[in-house]
Every structure is written in structure tokens, then in C-alpha cells.
Amino acid sequence: MAKIEIESAFVESWTKHSDEHPAWGIKTAEPHSKKNDAGKYETIGRTFRTVKVSRASGIDLSEFVKGDRVHVWGTEATETREHEGKKYYDLIVWADRVEPAERGSAATGSPETAQEAPDEEPWAQAPTDDYAGGTPF
DSSP states (O other): OEEEEEEEEEEOOOOOOOSSSTTOEEEEEEEEEEEOTTSOEEEEEEEEEEEEOOGGGOOOGGGOOTTOEEEEEEEEEEEEEEETTEEEEEEEEEEEEEEEOOSSOTTTOOGGGOOOOOSSOGGGSOOOSOOTTSOOO
């Protein structure tokens, strides 16, 4: 487990809330961007995480909805699970603090680098063993 600070991640759909366990977690997508040849930033990848809080933390995640940007501080760990003979690895952040994030670049405050929340939810798709560009690691 490692301490982590996520400066800006989008909140994704999360359907695991219930009356007995309200707002104990959210899914997030942290975009990774680089400047293209035209000088504009484009998203080249995303890191998907599940942000969880303990009941004793007092953090209410119900205020965040899909598309919101959040700033998260906590401890990250990788959890392994198996489904139908395949292993899956999930990035879990046990949050110490979660706040709404500012839009735009953290370094410059520039609105040009602001990104919109993704419409699709790639983390919800079934994983494949097909890598178009070869093994990613």
C-alpha cells in the first residue's frame, strides 16, 4: 500500500449504494494527456480506480455524481479477484480526504486543458487479451 494524491479524476457511474450502505465508494477515471502536433492536449489514456471510505471516516461520497472532478488523498492498494478462471486487478484507494477538484490545469489554471467527462465507460467492458500495439508493459 502506498500513499497517493490524485489531483483530478472524473467520477464514473457507481451503482453499489444502498440504504444500508450509502456512499461508501465511487469509481474514478484519471485522464492522462499530452500535447499533440497542433499544440492541443489530447487524452492518451486513463487510470481507473475505486475510491472507498470507511464508515468511521465521516466522508460522504453521495455528493459526487458522474462527471464531477474530484481531488483524492489516501492509500492505494491493488486487489486481485478471479472470475471465470481469469485474474483481474483493481486499484483501490482508501480515502483520507475527497474534495471537488478545480477545472483546468493545476499548474497554470488554464481553461484550455480542461477536459470533459468520458461518455463511455471502458472499465465496464469485458477485458480482452488482444493488444493492438503489443503488450502494454
